Amino acid sequence: MLDVRRMQVLRAVVTSGSITAAAANLGYTPSAVSQQVAALEKQAGIPLLARVGRGVEPTEAGRLLSEYAAVISRQVTAAETALADLRARITGVLSIRYFATAGATLVAPALARLRQEHPGLRLDLGMTDPQDPLTEVTEGRADLAVVVRPRGRTHEGVHLVHLLDDPYRAVLPAGHPLAAKRVLDLTDLAHESWVRGDGPGPCLDPVIEGCAAAGFSPNFVVESEDHTTTQGFVAAGLGIGLIPTMGLTHRHPAVVVRKVRGPEPVRVIQAAVREASSGRPALRGLLAGLRHVAQELAPAVERGLPERFR
Incomplete structure (x- = not known):
């Protein structure tokens, strides 16, 4: 049986006109090209090249x-293109x-944009574990997770983009004395009672670390599980809070x-x-x-x- 790879080497020799030129084009040594052609001639049972001057002719x-x-x-090439087209139609499940x-x-x-481009894609959607948001990605149960993660912190098997x-923004009850200021120093809030809008984890860490840098620890008197509830407690005068901007798209009046x-x-x-999933067209489309x-x-x-909102 003829070796297809050796046939491609022969084609390179024929199109370039010499073994040396073919070797340069292929990234081989001339000796390796000669050996491949010799092995193909043995398979074919007939000479394939004839030396002419410093070159060769088929x-x-x-x-x-x-x-x-x-x-x-x-x-x-056509097969590769067809496979790429097939992959581009994106079917299966994306977690x-x-x-x-x-x-x-x-x-x-x-996702709205992705579904328009690939309507055959099925989605597995779910919330992250607030204290350990990477677990499902690292264990292969999710292909991608949107997480809060400090810059420069890596995790084996995970590519972070x-x-x-x-x-974060300070949220105060209407009529609070500090509301007269357009911008607050974090130390202005040091002696306030606080409503905690997030449980322990990456979303609370910036608040704790920021307060520590300002020289105090916040006095949490109320715990809340979401930003809407936090605003309700703040509006009721139970304390002030720090809420990330994206959590304030619906502001309490x-x-x-x-x-x-x-x-x-x-x-x-x-x-x-998940690095093992990073080559999937669906995942690349979602990331884009x-x-x-x-x-x-x-x-x-x-x-x-x-x-x-102000």
């Missing part, structure tokens, strides 16, 4: 095999995990929102992609959609909240 058999090698090359505010502002718009920086500094706590939102949505959202987040 025999009739050599031209015949070279033409077939060209046909095979075109067929392989995605996210936290609440990212689900509404990032994941949903990105930065999406957005989401700064009885609270005011103010930018903070010294420092400004920020949570870093990233897409955690997430980055597109994040890029459109970033200017508004960097400015803080729209005027109607």
Whole structure:
């Protein structure tokens, strides 16, 4: 049986006119090319090249095999293209995990775009574990998770793609004395009672670390599980809170929102992609959609909240 790879080597010799030139084009040594041609001649049982001056010319058999090698090359290219087209139709299941505010502002718009392009895709959607959001990705139960993860922190088997920086804002009851200031120093809040909007984990860490940098620990008097409830407790006068900008898209009418500094706590939102799944066209499409949505959202987040929320 003729070796297809050796036929391609022969074709390179025929098209380039010499063994040396073919070796350079293929990245082989001339000796290796000569050995491949010799082995193919042995398989064919007939000479394939004839030496002419410093070069070579194909025999009739050599031209015949070279033409077939060209046909095979075109067929392989066509097969690769067909496979790429088939993969691009994207079928199967894509497993995605996210936290609440990212689900509404990032994941949903990105998925809407992905489904328009690939309607055959099935989705497995679910919330992340707030204390250990990478578990399902690392264990292969999810292909991608939108997580809060500090820059520079890596995890084996996971590729992290930065999406957005989401700064925290102070949320005060309407009529609070500090509401008269347009920008608050974090130390202004040191002696306040606080409503905690997140449980222990990556979303609470920027708040704790920011307060520590400002020289105090927040006095949490009320615990809440979501930003809407946090605003309700703040509106009732039970305390103040720090809520990330993306968690303030629906503001309670009885609270005011103010930018903070010294420092400004920020949570870093990233897409955690399972490296073993990273070659899937569906996953690449979703990641592109997430980055597109994040890029459109970033200017508004960097400015803080729209005027109607202030």
